[in-house]
Amino acid sequence: MVARFLHGLDNIRMSDILPLIYHHRSGYPSINSANSDEQNLLFVTHGSPDEIRNARPYMSTWATRLVAVEVRRQVGRLTKDDPTDPTHHVHLRAATNERSKAHVVTWCDLGNWSLKKLESCYWRRGAGDLAMFITEAAAAPAFEGGVAVVRAQRPHPIIQSSAMASFIISRNRCANGDLAMILGIWHFACKSHVDVKRVYCHLGNYVAATTSRAALNSMTAGSMEELRADVGSALEGGEMPVCLILDNVQEYFEVNEQGIGRQNELKVGTAGTSIVLDECAPGAFDAKDHHDRVAKNERRLLTHDALFDDLDFPHLRRVIPLHWARVLVEFSPHFLPLLNSIAALFRSSPVARRRMREGRKMKGQPLGTNGERSTETQGMERAVKDFENQMGLNPELTKAFLFWIRGDGASYANILRLTKYCAPIGTFPNKVATPEIWHTGATDLNSFLQVYPISHRKGVSLESRLPMTLSTRTQDHRFTRTDLDAFAI
Template sequence: MIPLTIPTISPPGSTPGSFSAPHTPITPISSTSSTQAPLRAPRRTQWEKVDDVLTSYGFRNLGDFLATLFHDHGSDADPRTPRHTASVAAFLQGASTFKMADLLALIYDHPQSRPKRKYSDQVSAAFSPHTPLDDIRYARPCLTAWATRTVGDEVYRRIGRLAKKSDDPESRRHVRATTNRRKKGARVATWDDTRFTIQGLADQYREADEFLWYLTECFCAPRVKGKVVVRKRRPHHAIQVGAISPFLISRNSFASGDLALPLGIWHFACKSHVDVKRVYCRFGSTVSDTTARNALNSMSAADLSELRERVRDATERGEADHSKIIDNVQENSPVYEHGLGRENQLKVGTACTTVRLLDCKPGAFNAADHIGRVVQQARQTMTTENVYESIDWPHNWSHRINPNRKTPVQPVGTNGEREVETQGMARTLLDFDQQSGINPDKCDNILSWVRGDGASHATIMRLKKYLAVTPNIYKSFRNVISTPETWHTKATDLNACASNHYGPAASKDPSSLSRSSNAANMKRPTDLKKCDFYPTSRSMTMIWDARVLDCWRLILGIDSDSEIVEHFAQLAEIDCLPTLDELLDHAKVLRERYASQVAYDQSLSTEDHDEASSRSKIPAVEPLHGDEDAPPPEIPAAPEPKDEGPKFYKEAPGFDGDRVLSNTILFLMEFGWWVELNYAIPEGDVGRVMEILKVSTAIVQLPIMISKLLKDLYLHVCGNLKSELHGLYARSVRPASVRVLTRPQGRTAE
C-alpha cells in the first residue's frame, strides 16, 4: 500500500516561506482492523492559539504583531488583506464583542503594566505632561501620560474656541467698554449687559462645552459615594463660573463681558481700593478700573442721549416724558496727611434720577388744566370728614399698575448744590432740566413732577412762593409740581406710630411696644421722633405679627400660641382644613373685634361693650393675676427718648374701660394700615396706596406732605377715579382743618 502524505495548512495571515510545513506520513489502516485513529487534530484552547501566534508566525514579539495588526498605511498602498482590514475595522469601530473599553481596562489594570517602586523614574512618569513617551517603558504610566497630553491639547482647543468672538448677536462675551471707531460694528456695553446671574452663566457654560464643565466640576465639586453633591454654602457651580471666566480672559482679553466687566463695575460702585481692583484684574476676575469707568461713561452717555431724544419728542407732542426724584448726597473726605490748606471736608451735593412716565393719559401733565383747578380754590371746602367719607374701603383693584411693566430709570449727573437752600434748589432744578434736554421755550404748558423728602418739598414750595412775581414761566418754576416720595411718607407714618405706642423704656404696660421689644430682645428706638427706619420697621412688624397670631388663637379657640401649628396639623390629618372663605370670614371677625374703631370704643366703655353685637363684641376673659410675692422682672436699661413726656397717665374719674386693650387695638389698626401700605407699593396697587394715605391723613394726622401727596398723585396718576370723588382728590387738606379722631395714650394707667 502506498503511504499518503498530508501537508499541514498554514494559519491565516502567515507569510509564505517563513517556516516549512511538516509532512506527516499517514499509513492507511487495514480494513480488517476494528478501530481507526481520528483524522482531525484535537481542538486547541485560546492559550494554545496565542502561543502559536507568538512562536509559529515569525513575529519577534507582541509589539511587532500589534504594530502589524494596526498598521496605518496612510497615503501609500494598503498591503493588508481584506480579512485583515475588516477584522481591525470591526474592533476599532466597536462592532465586535470585545471592545476597546475592555482592552484599555485589561491593560491599565494588568499587574505587569504597573512599575515597581524601585523604578522611580517610571513611577513618576504617570500622568506626566513632559516625559517623552518613548522613555516610559511600562504600559500604565505611558497610557496615563498620553491621556494627560491628549486632554490638555483638547482643553486648549476648546478654551480657545469659547474665547473666540461669536457671531451670535445676543452674546455679550465680547462687548466693548467703549468704541474707538477702529473696528466697525463693535458692540458697546449697555446696562442690560451688566445684568446676570451665576446660575444663568453656569447654564450657559454647560451648554457651550460640556467637556470643560465636567473638568472644572471635577476640580471643585465634592462627592459622596461617587455622586456629586451641591453644598448650600459656596456651591461648586459658582466656583466653576468664577474659574472659566478668567480662563477666557487669559486667552482673549476682549472676552470679558460674561463676568469680568460686571464685577469691575461692581468694584467701582463699592468704592473698592485701587489696589484691590489691580489685584483682581491681575487674577483675571475683573477688568481694569479704567475699562470699568469707560464702560460706565459709554452707557451713561448712550442712555442720556436716548433720554434727550425722548424728551424732545414728548415736548413736540406737549407731553411730559419723565418725573424726577432728587435727594441730597454727602461724602466725607478725610485728610490722612495733613498740611497747609489741607483739612477734612464734607462734600455735599444733590443727586437726581429720572423715572419714565408710562401708561399716562394724554394731557395728564397739562399746565393749563392744573392752573384752572388751582384757581377754583376748591381745597378750602375739604375737611377730614370729606376725606374719611371718600375712602373706598372694599377697593376693586381698578388702579393697579400693569404687573408686566418695567419702569425705565436713568440717573443724571450729580451736582454740588445744596437742595435745602432756596438758591441751591433753583440751580439744582435748572441743571437737571438742562441735562435732560428740556427746552425752556417749549415747555410753558407742561408740568414738571419733582419728588423728594420733606426738606426738598418745603424748599421747592418756598422757591415758588419767592418767584411768583417772575414773568418768565420756566424761571419762576410755576409748572413744577412737588410731592414727597413714598418711602419718606412711610417713614413719617412709622415715626408717628412709634411715638404713640412705644411708651417709656421701662414701661410695665403690656400693650406698650417697649415692653414687647424688651421681651423679644429687640432694640428700642432712641429718638421716637426720628427712628432708624429698617430696625424699627422690623421690630414693629414682628410685634404686630405676634399679636395678630394671638388674635387668631382666640378666634380659633386655641389655648396657647404654640398649639396653632399642631391645631392645623391635626385638622390636616382628618382632612378637615378650613376653606379660604371660612378663613376670610374669621379674618373679618378678627378685624371687627381687635382692629377697628368699634372695638376701640368698646374697650373704653362697658356700656358700648354690652350693647355691641355678638359678632363684634370682644369676649370677656378672666384677668391675669401674677404672683404678688414674685420679684418684678428685670428690664434691661435703655436710654430715655427725647421729649418723652410724663411716664404715667391718670384716668378720669368714672372710667370703666380697659386702657391696655384699647392701646393694643389702636396699634393693630394703625400699624395694620402701614403693613398694608408696605404690601401695596411693591405690588403696584396705586389705588390702594391712595386709600391708605387718606386713612392716615384722617386718623393719624400726618404732616402736610401726605396731604400734598394726595393732591398731586391724583392729578398725575389716578385720573380714572369716580367722578363724585373728583373734587376731593384734586386738593389737599388744610393743616388747620385736620382733626385727630383717636389718640392712643401709650402710657401706663395709674
C-alpha cells in the same frame, strides 16, 4: 471590517476593550519589574508619552493630554461672543473710536448681568462644558450619585464661574464681559483701595482701575446721549417721558496737593436721577388738564365723609388679614414655607388690583451731580434747571407738561416752596412734588442705627461706640426681639 468595529457596529465595541486593557494587570508594571518606575507615570503632564511602555500609564497620560488640549480650545472659544445670545457681550470696550467694531459697555450690559446667568451660560454654551466639568470636579465639596453637592454656604458653582471668568480674561484681556468689568466698576463704586485694585487685577479678577474709569466715562456719556434722544422724541410725541428724583450729597475731600488757598473741605451738592415713567395713561402729565382740574377746585369736596365713602371695605377685609398673616409668618422661621403661598394670594385676584407689568424693570439714569445746595431755595431752582438741561428738557418743549420731582423731605418741602414763590412770576412752572416713601424708611433705619448702642456688652461706654457702616451694624448686630422692643420704647 475595521471601520465596522470603530463605528461600534460589531458585538464587541471599544467600550468593551478599553476598560479591559486599562484594568488588565499586565498593563501596569509590578513593583519588581524592570520598568516599575512607570507606576508614577499615570497622568504625566510633561515629556513625550510615547516613551511610556505599559498600557495603563500610557492610556491615562494620553487621555490627560487630550483633555488638556480640548479644555484649552474650549476656554479659547469662550473668549469669543456667544452667537446664540446677542445680549451677552464677552468683549466690553471701555473706550473706543471709529476704527473699533467692538461693543462699548453700556449700563444695560451691567444691568443684565447675574452670576446665575453666567454659570448657566458656561454650561449651556457647550464650548466650555468640559472646562466646567473639570472645574466642578476640582471645586465641588462632594458628589452624590455622580452629581455635585452644592453647599448653602460658599456654593462652588459661583467659585467655578469666577474661576472660569478669570481663565477667560487671562487668555484675552479684552474678554472682560463675563465678570471682570462688572467687578472693576463695583470696586470703583465701593471706593476700594488702589492697592486692592492693583492686586486683584493681577489675579485676573477684574479689569485695571484705568479701564473701569474709562468705562464709566463712556457709559455716562453714551447713556446721557441716549436719554436726551429718548426725551426729545417722547416730547415730540406729546408725552412727558421722565421724572426726577433728588437727594443731597455730602462728601469730605482731603487736599494732599500743594496750592494756594486749597484746603480740606466738605463738598455739598445735589444729586439727581431721572426715572423713565412707565405705564402711564396717555396725557397723564398734560399741564393744561391739570390746571383745568385745579381751577374746578374739586378739592373742596374732598371731606372726611367723602374719603370714608371712598373706602372699599370688602377689599380692605381681604387685604388687611393677609398683611397680618404675612407678618406672623415672617416672624417665625417655622412658618416661613407658607410665605410663598401668601405672596401668591397677594399677586392674584381679587386681592391684586393693579399689578405692575411682568418683568418690568425701572429705568433710571444718574445725572451729573451739581454743586447746588438743595436746602437753599435758589440753589434748588438752579439745581432743577441744571438737571432739566442735562435731560434735554427744553423749556419751550416742556411747557405743556407737568414735571414730577421726587425727593427726601427737605427737597420736597423746598420744591413746594419754590412753586409757591415762583407761581406769580412763572419761572418755575408745572412742577409737581411728592416725598419719597422709601427714602423716609431708609433714613429712619439709618438714624436708628446711628443712635442705637452697638451692643449690650457690659463695659461698653457710650463714648466708645465708634461710627460704623450701616451694613456692618445690621449684620453684626443680629437684632433680637428685645432689641426691637427697646428701640420702640
